[in-house]
Amino acid sequence: MDPRTGLPVVGMVGGGQLARMTHQAAIALGQSLRVLALTPEDGAALVAADVRYGDHTDLAALRTFAKGCDVVTFDHEHVPTEHIRALAAEGVPVHPGVDALIYAQDKRAMRERLSTLAPMPAWQPVNLPEDVVEFGDRVGWPVVLKAARGGYDGRGVWLVSDAQEATEQTARLIEAGTPLIVEERVALRRELAVQVARSPFGQVAAYPVVETVQREGICVEVLAPAPALPEALALRAQQLAIDIANALGVVGMLAVELFEVDGVGESGLVVNELAMRPHNSGHWTIEGARTSQFEQHLRAVLDYPMGETTLTAPAVVMANVLGGPDGGMSIDERLHHLFAADPGAKVHLYGKQVRPGRKIGHVTVLGDDMEDVRARAARAARWLREGK
Amino acid sequence: MDPRTGLPVVGMVGGGQLARMTHQAAIALGQSLRVLALTPEDGAALVAADVRYGDHTDLAALRTFAKGCDVVTFDHEHVPTEHIRALAAEGVPVHPGVDALIYAQDKRAMRERLSTLAPMPAWQPVNLPEDVVEFGDRVGWPVVLKAARGGYDGRGVWLVSDAQEATEQTARLIEAGTPLIVEERVALRRELAVQVARSPFGQVAAYPVVETVQREGICVEVLAPAPALPEALALRAQQLAIDIANALGVVGMLAVELFEVDGVGESGLVVNELAMRPHNSGHWTIEGARTSQFEQHLRAVLDYPMGETTLTAPAVVMANVLGGPDGGMSIDERLHHLFAADPGAKVHLYGKQVRPGRKIGHVTVLGDDMEDVRARAARAARWLREGK
Incomplete structure (x- = not known):
């Protein structure tokens, strides 16, 4: 507990944009996220008050960081499994725990573990x-x-x-x-994702199923809810994510990336990947769901009751912003143009230097009509990428 | 500009909850608010990365603080007018400027200035x-x-x-x-408030008119939109706020607190007070409007185009959370109970020690029916105040 506020201290290992946005959510809950960053230029280090520096592969640094944290959680999957096990053995509350996290860290372990749980390629x-x-x-x-x-x-x-x-x-x-x-190589119709959060108590909250649109292996757009997804398939996807969260004992956010397929298994779905943290496919929840995935992750790892996961609008689209060519226009100028072009677009910049192809932020647009919302989000992302 | 991000540095004088919530909004815009705080326990100092310490009545401290800021703005009205004038004379971009801010600092000056502009008691x-x-x-x-x-x-x-x-x-x-x-002493029907934002360019954006419910001089609830307010009166209130913002040359958020009255002037409205900053009567905008007043204040003082001000739900209620009697239950426990009781209530805690009567946070509830939403918000605030 932070003696100044009487509220818990959550420590997040990794100082990227996920920690940055988790800190935003922590502020509302009366907290201040403690961040283990590599450099003062890390996205979260630029904005958080309680930043410690150290390498996430260094057990001594992790031990020092964990002191005084009520819970330790993660911005990425790159902390060595044996270090997480060592911290837990020393009494540090780590969520998700290593026995769950291993399935997000190691695809072979995940495929083996899910073989009896979920349809897979x-x-x-x-x-x-x-x-x-x-x-x-x-x-x-x-x-x-x-x-x-x-x-x-x-x-x-x-x-x-x-x-x-x-x-x-x-x-x-x-x-x-x-x-x-x-x-x-699965003959997929499209990619879907489901976010669920699970608390140590065992409460699970599932978000609506979304469609994720990839280009060259990078997620460019997330459509919430997944357009024209049959109700039965949506429920099956949510149940699959809940079953995985329960079976693996996940605590915190779990993102299940799925392929919608013809003729593989009986479900029409196969599991592609798992992530056990706030995930790019859930960024739409900041404005698009009653509780953002970042607040939900904090609530879950702290064993608070879960927040409502309902959509705040009929159609929500998140578009990632990649660094574009240097067209002689600064990111600040591009922001001016975007805000003039679409006063309703919500922007999230991660504090990163713009480099071509680098994920520097995302935009979210909400509305009634998915096609309209999708076009607006794509245009907003293009303004920030290309300035036109 | 912050050389690390290519984005502007806004400095806010004062480290209270307004600066705390403005920092949250700054993060999304790729910024990190620079805060001039009095102590490390100030609400914003607990969460912001770029905190400087100094007294807002000390011109030397203000000068040091302003160095490297693209804009200086305020969390409160207590900076001496002559200091703001001195900073501006030295070339510091200060928004709102002193020629506007004086009318939020000094009620006599405000009453004199508005005498030909607006109906008043x-x-x-x-x-x-x-x-x-x-x-x-x-x-x-x-x-x-x-x-x-x-x-x-x-x-x-x-x-x-x-x-x-x-x-x-x-x-x-x-x-x-x-x-x-x-x-x-005006025979008022109820109190209303209007938020508008104005940029140096002169763009003005007005939020829907809200009803503010006071108890013992303290705002306890804000209802958005003001229930059963005739359209013509709502438009008149918004126009009044826009006219004041333009006439005074306000830059940033302006909150106009109004009394709805019978038989004073022709408008049915008289102006009570002005505030030129994010204001308690606008906290509902964080979830309840497409652009929060905190983001809008940043956009205004930076001369970005204004964001959309539309409601995100038909009924939005913000209830302030005052510190309650010490019932043997910590604020953390109260939060658990609230989250269990209402998974949809959105909580904002300011990082303050709980003391009876002290404003320690607020809750916002959104929905379709104002009476239902209002009851939920009041209950949520009571959970946090009394733990029951």
């Missing part, structure tokens, strides 16, 4: 290049090779076309020490 | 106790004696019943050096 672990060739010959080419650990935003995922490419690519990655799995 | 300046007696005998007893400067939340306002009380009370206040005005 065909997959197998990779120890040798031959494993990939055998798998591709069996399920059909191309196949998807994935780093079991450390991938994000399209990194750590490789589409492999045939046996020769598989052999070369896999040999190179094994040589580099990358742990691998291989998956069938 | 009968009033007159007070130099001697006899002035009050003469005024009361003329307009009728009781009358309202007000400190021309420095009052808030019911402080600096005295209801005076007759000539004898007027003489004693006024003599005592004059003796203490309090500058005074006296006003008729």
Whole structure:
């Protein structure tokens, strides 16, 4: 507890935009997020009052950071599993706990653990290049090779076309020490995501199912609710996420990324990935849901009762803002133009230097008509990216 | 400009809850509010990254603080007028400027300035106790004696019943050096408020008119929109606020507190007070309007185009949370109970130690039916105050 306020201190390992936006939510709850950042330029370090510096792979730094925290939680998946286990063994309340988090850190562990819980693409672990060739010959080419650990935003995922490419690519990655799995390339209709939050008490709150639109492996848009999703499929997706959260004992936010498919299993859904933290596919909740995923994550890890997850408008679209070409116009000027063009667009900038392709923020637009809202969000993101 | 982000640095003098909530809004805009606080326990100092310490009545401290700020603005009205004038003369962009702000700082100046602009209660300046007696005998007893400067939340306002009380009370206040005005006690139906924002460019955005419910001089509830307010009266109130903002050259948020009355002037409205900053009567905008008053204040002082001011729900109620009796239950426990009782209530705590009667936060509830929403907001505030 913070003696100045009588309210809890949540420590978040990692100082990126997720910590930055979690701090915003913490302020409303009377708290001040404690952040473990790498540098003073980290997005959260620019705005939070209680910033400590240290490397998330350094157990001593994590130990020092955890002192005085009521709960320790995470902005990313890159804290070594054994360090989290060590902290927990020393009595630090860590949420999500390592026995859950491991399935967000390690795709092989996740695929193994979910095999009896959820529909998934065909997959197998990779120890040798031959494993990939055998798998591709069996399920059909191309196949998807994935780093079991450390991938994000399209990194750590490789589409492999045939046996020769598989052999070369896999040999190179094994040589580099990358742990691998291989998956069938699913013929998907579209990608969906469900956010749920679970508290230590076991309360689970599920958000409406959303559609996530990817381009080159990076999420560019999230549509809430997922347009024209049959009610039965939406309920099945939410139930799947709730079942996973319960079975794995997740505490905090869980994002389940799904493929909507024809003819795989009976459900029309297969699980792609899990994240156990506020997630890009849930940024729309800041304005679009009664409780944002950031507030919900805090409520969950602190074992507060969960907040309402209902939509605040019939149609909500979040569009990521990537750094664009330097068109001689500063981000501040672009913001002026965007605000003039659309007074209703809500902007979230992460305090990052603009670099081409870098995720520097997002915009959210709310309204009654999904097509209209989607066009406005795309235009707003383009203003911030290109200044026109 | 902050070289790390390419975005502007707004400095806010004063570290209370208004600065705290403005910092939250600044984060979304990619900024980090620079705060001039008195102590590390100030609400904003607990959560902001860029906090400087100094007294707002110390010109040297203000000068140091202003260095590197793109704009300087205010969390309260207590910065000496001559200091603001000095800063502006030295080239510091100060918004609102002193020629506007004076009318929020000084009730006598405000009444004089608005005399040709807006309907107002009968009033007159007070130099001697006899002035009050003469005024009361003329307009009728009781009358309202007000400190021309420095009052808030019911402080600096005295209801005076007759000539004898007027003489004693006024003599005592004059003796203490309090500058005074006296006003008729208006037979009001209810209190209303309008928020508008104005930019240096001259763009003005008006929020829907709200009803403010006071108890013992302290605002306890704000209802948005003001229930059963005739459209014509609502438009007149908004136009009045826009006219005042333009005439005074306000930059930033302006809150115009109004009395709805019978038979005073032709408008059915008289102006009670002005505030030129985010104001308690506008806290409902955080969830209840598309653009919060805190974001709007930043946009205005930075000369960004204004954001949309439309309601996000048909009925929005903000209830202030006052510190209650110590019922053996911590604020954290009370929060648990509130969240269990109403998962949709939005809480804003200011990081203050709980003391009876102290404004420690507010709650906002949104919905379709004003009576229902109002009951929920009152109950939520009671949970946080009394734990039951």
